[in-house]
Amino acid sequence: MTPMRELLEPATSRSATPPALAAQRRAARVDLAVEIAVTAAGVAGVVLLGLVIVFVVRGALPLALDPQQRAQVSLDALLLPQPGRAGAALLWSPTARVPRVSLWPLLAGTLKVAGVALAVAAPLGVAAALFTSEFAPGRVRTWVKPAIELLAGIPSVLLGSFALLTLATALQSAFGFDFRLNALVAGLALALAVVPLIFTLTDDALRAVPPAYREAALALGATRWETAFHVVLPAAAPGVLGALVLGVGRAVGETMIVLMASGNAAMVSANLAEPTRTVAATIAAELGDVVMGSTHASLLFLLGAALFGFTLTLNVTAGAWVRRRLARQAGGTP
Amino acid sequence: MRRLGSTRLGLLLVLSWATAAGAGSITVKGSDTMVGLCQRWAQAFRAQHPGVRLQITGGGSGTGLAALVEGATDVAMVSRPVAPSELEALRRRTGVAPVVVEVALDGVTFFVHPSNPLRALTPAQLGAAFGGRVARWSELGGPEARIILYTREATSGTFEFVRDHLLDGDDFSPMAQPLPGTGAVVSAVSRERHGVGFGGAAFTKGVVPLRIRLGDDEVSPTPETIRSGRYPFSRALTFVLAGPARGETKLFLDWVLSGQGQAHVGAAGFFPLR
Amino acid sequence: MRPAWRFRRARLFEGLAAAAAAALVVALMVVLVDVLRGAGALSWRFFVEAPGATATEGGIFPAIFGTVALTLVMTVLVMPLGVGAAVYLHEYASPAARLPGLVRAAVHHLARLPSLVYGLFGLGFFVHTVGRAVDGVTGQALRWGQPGLLWAACTLAVLTLPTVIVATEEALRSVPHEVRLASLALGATRAQMLGQVVLPAAAPGILTAAVLAISRGAGEVAPVLLTGVASWLPDLPDGLSSQFMHLGFHAHVLATQSPDVDAARAPLAGTAAALLTLTFLLNLVAAALRARLASSAGAR
Numbered sequence: 001m002t003p004m005r006e007l008l009e010p011a012t013s014r015s016a017t018p019p020a021l022a023a024q025r026r027a028a029r030v031d032l033a034v035e036i037a038v039t040a041a042g043v044a045g046v047v048l049l050g051l052v053i054v055f056v057v058r059g060a061l062p063l064a065l066d067p068q069q070r071a072q073v074s075l076d077a078l079l080l081p082q083p084g085r086a087g088a089a090l091l092w093s094p095t096a097r098v099p100r101v102s103l104w105p106l107l108a109g110t111l112k113v114a115g116v117a118l119a120v121a122a123p124l125g126v127a128a129a130l131f132t133s134e135f136a137p138g139r140v141r142t143w144v145k146p147a148i149e150l151l152a153g154i155p156s157v158l159l160g161s162f163a164l165l166t167l168a169t170a171l172q173s174a175f176g177f178d179f180r181l182n183a184l185v186a187g188l189a190l191a192l193a194v195v196p197l198i199f200t201l202t203d204d205a206l207r208a209v210p211p212a213y214r215e216a217a218l219a220l221g222a223t224r225w226e227t228a229f230h231v232v233l234p235a236a237a238p239g240v241l242g243a244l245v246l247g248v249g250r251a252v253g254e255t256m257i258v259l260m261a262s263g264n265a266a267m268v269s270a271n272l273a274e275p276t277r278t279v280a281a282t283i284a285a286e287l288g289d290v291v292m293g294s295t296h297a298s299l300l301f302l303l304g305a306a307l308f309g310f311t312l313t314l315n316v317t318a319g320a321w322v323r324r325r326l327a328r329q330a331g332g333t334p
Numbered sequence: 335m336r337r338l339g340s341t342r343l344g345l346l347l348v349l350s351w352a353t354a355a356g357a358g359s360i361t362v363k364g365s366d367t368m369v370g371l372c373q374r375w376a377q378a379f380r381a382q383h384p385g386v387r388l389q390i391t392g393g394g395s396g397t398g399l400a401a402l403v404e405g406a407t408d409v410a411m412v413s414r415p416v417a418p419s420e421l422e423a424l425r426r427r428t429g430v431a432p433v434v435v436e437v438a439l440d441g442v443t444f445f446v447h448p449s450n451p452l453r454a455l456t457p458a459q460l461g462a463a464f465g466g467r468v469a470r471w472s473e474l475g476g477p478e479a480r481i482i483l484y485t486r487e488a489t490s491g492t493f494e495f496v497r498d499h500l501l502d503g504d505d506f507s508p509m510a511q512p513l514p515g516t517g518a519v520v521s522a523v524s525r526e527r528h529g530v531g532f533g534g535a536a537f538t539k540g541v542v543p544l545r546i547r548l549g550d551d552e553v554s555p556t557p558e559t560i561r562s563g564r565y566p567f568s569r570a571l572t573f574v575l576a577g578p579a580r581g582e583t584k585l586f587l588d589w590v591l592s593g594q595g596q597a598h599v600g601a602a603g604f605f606p607l608r
Numbered sequence: 609m610r611p612a613w614r615f616r617r618a619r620l621f622e623g624l625a626a627a628a629a630a631a632l633v634v635a636l637m638v639v640l641v642d643v644l645r646g647a648g649a650l651s652w653r654f655f656v657e658a659p660g661a662t663a664t665e666g667g668i669f670p671a672i673f674g675t676v677a678l679t680l681v682m683t684v685l686v687m688p689l690g691v692g693a694a695v696y697l698h699e700y701a702s703p704a705a706r707l708p709g710l711v712r713a714a715v716h717h718l719a720r721l722p723s724l725v726y727g728l729f730g731l732g733f734f735v736h737t738v739g740r741a742v743d744g745v746t747g748q749a750l751r752w753g754q755p756g757l758l759w760a761a762c763t764l765a766v767l768t769l770p771t772v773i774v775a776t777e778e779a780l781r782s783v784p785h786e787v788r789l790a791s792l793a794l795g796a797t798r799a800q801m802l803g804q805v806v807l808p809a810a811a812p813g814i815l816t817a818a819v820l821a822i823s824r825g826a827g828e829v830a831p832v833l834l835t836g837v838a839s840w841l842p843d844l845p846d847g848l849s850s851q852f853m854h855l856g857f858h859a860h861v862l863a864t865q866s867p868d869v870d871a872a873r874a875p876l877a878g879t880a881a882a883l884l885t886l887t888f889l890l891n892l893v894a895a896a897l898r899a900r901l902a903s904s905a906g907a908r
Contacts (some may be wrong), residue, residue, distance in 0.1 A: 006525050017835055027799070027800065028797065030797070030799050031797045031798050031799045033797070033799075034798070034799040034802065034803075035700055035799075038692045038693070038695045038699070038700055039427060039693060039696050039700065039707075040692070041375070041688070041689050041690075041691075041693040041695075041696055042692070042693045042696035042697060042701070042707070042708070042711045043694065043707070044689055045693050045711050045714045045715050045718065045769065045770075045773065046710055046711055046714040046767055048714070048718065048769065049714040049718050050724070051729070051733055051735075052718070052721070052725065052729045052766070054727050055728075055732040055733040055737070056457075056725060056728050056729055056732065056788075058732065059728065061827050076840050077770055081602075088509075088864060091508055093488065093506075093508070093548055094488075095396075095488035095489065096505045097503070097505070099503075100505075100859040105508070116738075116760075123628070124628050124631065124632060125627070126624065126626060127625045127628035128629035128631075129626040130625045131622075131625035131626050131628060131629040132629060133411060133625065134625075135622045135625055136626070136629070144629055144633060146895060147633055148629075148632055148633060148636070149891075149895070150634070150635035150888065150891050150892060151637070151639075151640070151829070152638060153825030153888050153891040154636065154640065154827075154855055154884070154887070154888065155826075155828070155829070155859075155883055155884075155887055156827070156829070157827075157829045157856045157857075157860050157863075157883075158859060158880050158883065158884070159639060159641070159878065160644045160860070160863070161643060161681055161859055161860070161862075161863035161864075161880075162639045162642050162643055164863055164864065165642075165869065166642050169525060178480045178528070179482055179511075179526075180482070180525060180526045180529075181511065192635060192636065192639060195632055196632070196636070199632065219861060223614060223615060223617075223618035224618060224622065225618035225619075225621045226618065226619065229621070241636045246720065249720050249722070250722075252722070253721070253722020253723070253724060253725070254722070254827050255722070255723070255830040256726045256830055256856075256860065260860065260863060260864055263511040264511055264512050264513075265509055265510055265511045265512070266508060267508040267509060274509075275509070279697070280722065280724050280830075281735025282725055283728065283896050284724060284727075284830055284833055284834075285512070285514070285798065286487070286488075286489070287392050287486055287727075287728070287731070287823075287834055288397065288833065288834060289393050289394050289396060289397040289400070289402065289487065289489035290397075290400065291400040291403065292404070292490075292731075292736055301728060301732070302362070304724070305724060305730040307722055307724070308721065308722075308725050311720060311722060311725075313722075315716070315720050317719060317880055319716075319792055323825045347638075347756070359846075366865075369839070369840065370662050372662065373660075373661045373662065373840055374661040374841075377660065377661050377842075380842075387846070388843075389838060389841050389843075389851060390838075390840050391838045391839050391840065391842075391851070392839055400747075404750070405749065405750045405752075406750055406754045419740045425775075475861060480631075514864055514865055515864075515865040516867065517865040517866050517867035517868075518865045520863050520867040520868075521867055521868070521869045521872075524869065525869070537867035537868075539867055539868045540868070592853075
């Protein structure tokens with residue numbers, strides 16, 4: 001900086017309009033400041049992701065580092081059946097007299113609820129996207145797509161209260177479930193949150209397939225359905241997969257709907273008509289009620305870190321698959 | 335120019351609001367059973383002392399005590415006996431002996447759906463049901479159906495009270511569905527034909543409270559049976575403070591214990607001390 | 609394969625796809641109608657009064673105020689950061705450099721984290737680390753080191769950052785490249801070009817970004833559950849360190865904790881209506897803004 005100014009100094013003294021030059025120099029300084037500021041904002045995004053990782057993992061670390069917590073919670077206690085009054089069992093009741101901290105009931109519950117949600121949401125979302133993108137007349141499309149996108153903005157707490165107050169009663173009287181609140185109710189309500197997501201992104205992916213694909217297939221005598229299903233959908237596969245992956249992430253991480261509609265009993269069972277407790281609902285229900293730094297708090301942060309790790313791994317893996325697939329497609333079609 | 339002026343004014347307003355001191359405020363946290371009662375107290379108290387802000391949040395007795403240990407609340411609402419270890423933790427943290435004050439009486443009530451013909455059960459029967467040792471109503475003399483258990487989240491004082499008085503060292507059945515408050519349990523049981531749950535005596539709309547059978551005797555939770563201790567699940571609702579009450583907190587506590595404060599206890603569904 | 613059968617099958621599947629789309633719209637409409645059922649019984653005073661002794665008595669003004677204040681503070685925090693990052697990515701970063709790729713990847717992953725994870729982060733970082741540090745420096749007894757409005761807003765700001773960055777980048781992309789070249793050719797510096805030409809041209813898009821962030825932030829309950837919400841607080845928050853009532857959380861409390869479901873119907877519907885106004889209607893506004901943006905871009 002200094003040598004630069006020395007070089008400029010004589011020029012200034014000779015110049016006829018020193019104020020203009022000063023203004024120019026000020027403008028250059030502003031320019032630099034703006035560049036630094038926006039770069040810092042960009043870097044902040046990276047720093048924040050790093051902070052999120054560090055602080056969620058840090059909350060769980062005492063389980064591994066603090067001798068007192070290590071004595072209370074062993075890896076066996078987290079993962080293996082523990083002897084109880086009624087034989088060996090997998091239980092989650094961290095505040096019981098003899099705390100039980102098996103992760104399996106919560107993982108099984110998460111799997112059940114997310115499984116139901118995706119089994120409903122994936123076919124429904126993709127089919128609806130095929131309709132709006134491939135079959136619907138233009139007028140219908142211009143209404144249906146924004147309608148579904150707008151409805152995606154219904155806050156999940158309202159979907160949860162719908163499930164709790166209305167859907168649960170309707171399903172119980174229709175199917176005679178023993179339990180009013182169960183994995184199926186929660187899963188269906190969760191599907192309502194996931195479908196619009198899958199729908200929107202699948203529709204975008206289908207629309208991005210070049211019209212020439214469709215024209216070629218139709219010209220060869222394929223029906224509209226065959227064109228859509230056998231030509232357009234495979235061509236859009238990476239985008240559709242991205243949509244489904246986002247749906248999985250949302251289904252696994254969604255909290256309020258499940259907290260309100262699943263019944264929250266932590267048990268390992270394959271029965272969809274029984275209540276269940278998910279990882280996310282457990283964190284939300286219990287974290288408000290623990291002392292920070294306690295073993296229980298560390299356990300909940302461990303669950304959070306697991307949720308985080310799962311989502312991150314899923315996205316990284318899916319991203320890599322999509323990139324490979326896209327590269328192959330680009331290479332395969334000269 | 336005018337836009338700039340209004341922006342500055344807005345900023346100034348926001349700043350002055352943001353840094354305003356939270357003077358004259360009392361935070362009360364803990365038992366969900368007691369939240370409704372405390373809100374009634376707070377409303378009436380605020381009418382007489384408009385300068386005092388009251389902030390009341392639930393979460394459970396355990397949450398309230400945890401917050402008290404952390405210094406995050408002035409008063410913890412606790413609906414179960416306070417364990418000596420908890421008092422010790424408080425003393426260690428503050429260096430002063432904590433204060434436990436009884437503010438009202440309650441009887442933990444068990445209730446079923448109105449369609450359930452059962453009206454009375456023994457403590458042993460209730461214990462067997464909530465411990466998961468009995469799974470069907472028919473085993474207790476009721477209809478041929480599964481017993482749907484509702485409990486409270488594990489930090490609730492009601493949860494611990496029932497575990498200590500009913501389950502005899504056992505834990506609740508893993509099939510029991512934990513809910514975030516007595517209101518939640520009542521509303522769940524009122525919509526679940528084969529449900530059973532428990533909570534403070536405050537709410538029983540849409541459900542039928544069970545009498546407790548003791549030998550040949552059947553006891554309902556009434557003011558008399560609860561005050562005399564004849565109802566087996568009677569308990570005191572308490573305020574726990576980190577030390578002797580001072581300032582606004584003392585003002586509020588004295589008012590709660592006065593005739594004026596106790597007059598609101600009945601309206602919340604509990605029983606006054608005297 | 610016989611052609612007749614093929615065409616019948618095609619018709620069948622097209623019909624199924626249409627049914628799926630219809631089912632989706634109908635299901636979401638049913639939800640909307642159901643959560644708003646009973647709102648007609650409320651008087652306007654419900655929206656301007658403080659809550660009574662129980663959640664089903666009185667009004668929801670503190671919850672409306674709390675939610676609006678929360679999203680306002682969040683917007684003030686997230687917009688400069690988000691717009692800055694988008695400007696960096698779109699206007700400054702050279703495609704060959706490693707940093708912009710890293711920033712994009714980070715934003716991509718931030719956008720896909722479950723909202724509850726942000727709550728854990730907010731509790732561990734803002735409340736228990738930054739907050740406690742502030743209390744330590746200012747020598748106050750616990751004030752900033754507990755959940756409160758500012759920390760909840762910070763948490764939501766991190767949550768909505770990807771939304772703002774992506775939407776702002778889209779807005780910047782809609783500004784024609786020639787505009788930038790022209791202003792540089794006239795002797796403007798890069799900062800002048802940005803401040804006086806590009807950002808004003810992208811303003812509707814940036815506004816859309818803010819609206820999207822608000823509608824997303826106002827609807828999230830899980831992150832604020834852990835960082836500052838209170839279930840009953842008839843007084844308005846008196847500063848950024850106060851706890852606050854929140855429409856989404858209030859709806860949760862009404863739906864799950866009222867002993868009398870029928871009495872909770874109307875207040876729940878009213879709370880849902882207020883919440884939907886903040887989220888759903890703002891979504892509509894964003895859609896309209898976007899449509900106008902698209903048509904004006906087309907006109908150019």
